[in-house]
Amino acid sequence: MHVLITGANGFVGQALANYILSQGCVGESKVSRLTLLDRQFDKAVVGSSSLDLVVEQHSCDLADDQWLKDTLGRFSMDVIYHLASIPGGMAEKNDQLGRSVNIDATMALLDICKTQTESIGHKPVLVFASSIAVFGIMPDLVNDDTPLKPQMSYGAHKIVGEVMINDFSRRGWVDGRSLRLPGVLARPPAETGQLSAFLSDIIRELSLGHTFVCPMSAQAKTWASSLPNIIENLMHGAAVEESKLKATRTFTLPTLCFSMAEMVDAIGTVYQQNVKELVSYEPNPMIENLFGRFPPLETPFADEVGFKHDGDLNKLVERAVL
Template structure:
């Protein structure tokens, strides 16, 4: 089985790649070849792993990387230009979030035209597709993205549905919430403060949070989201009522509750170390999340972290 991951050097991509090394299994099939795509990839690839370093926004390079191996059985498209950066650099976000996604989907079309099976195509979408949120979000909540990133992710979801309808890919688009805890890095993600809060308070360091204590958000641990991505490649679409675009189950919690649980898990006076300095833009984007119902994904076998303590314990776990 040949698996390809875009954005393989990223936070999610690295963790997913470790679960899909040659010899591991994806469902009932053994991975025999793994292709990793990103701007730069660390170290020498082990046997059966191919590193492709280049710019996802360069269509010619991307086509060459896709055509450099055997037919692809499963493709995980994680690469993207995230929220803050997408707002500041629209041309870059268009090339990566739209044009590269289209190139990847059209590879599936070409693979089918050549007589091979359509690849399973797992598209990492985002809860940013919702934009302003109503009092309750469920599977039928309309999408009204308020940022370029969310708009581009919504377009990708529609393409996944359309290419699947045509039989060119076996697509599944999953809307991922915040993933914790990301390592410190300049990723352009406005939600990075959530990971910073956990990391700093766990270490007993003071932290200024750009929300009110009662601000509520949705988030999952990294191990939880990796499990969900793997499941996305394997679940029977019939179990979700034929829906290929799913909002993933996640936890909803207040920032003050997160701080208290970090202190309890890591044995620090976390609640006393937080200074609350609300930024209206950050609060509006990441601190007013209502209750969430995800019956379609749950019927298809997707699961959230067990509770907030489980999320915090896994958020900084090694590996």
């Protein structure tokens, strides 16, 4: 099996690549080749696996259609994890960059899948990392029928990807699965352009006994999952049988809904210290509007095919910093 990961140097991409290298399979299929793409890499992963597995690592511009066609056309692909994206804040600041990666590169990958299917009759599985940013303004309950009203270009770009993956899957050119990821915890400190980084920072800082100024009120509610939970769902997303997907190719992943006060309590419980004294709340209206008004969530489509959340908030916090 040949597996491709775009955005392989990112927080989720690195974890996914390392998981595949450690396990050597996706579902019940053995991985023989792993291709990793990103703009740049912090370190080489080639040779880091003891398995009989060929690893290629390419620093590239995903907006370069011809390079993608030439490079990815050398070997047929079985599973593609399309994680590369320009996130919310960065996409707002640089519209052209956001569209070139979030939309154009997605279309280029879909066209490569179409060419492969038509030329050799082998349809690849494409797991697309969409986002809960597609919802934007939310009603009192979010479920599989909730209208999409994104408040940022990033969310709009993800909707375009979902729609095109559904259409290419309908036409038999790709076996697509779009997974709407929630916040993923806990990201290392870095300038990624993600406005939700404080959700990771609060766990890391409080766990170390540091003070923290929270940009949302104690009662503000959000959704999030641990990195290990997201990796488990991405692996399941590629392994689930196409016959079980029925009419939809888009799944809002099950996740936990909690207030910032509940998060602080969970951090205190897991790390066995009084962290409430370390937290002050200074709500930023824009941040709270984007990330602090999340209602309860129902995910029947995802539940039916076996996607899962962390279980409870203590487990999420425990798994978030490993």
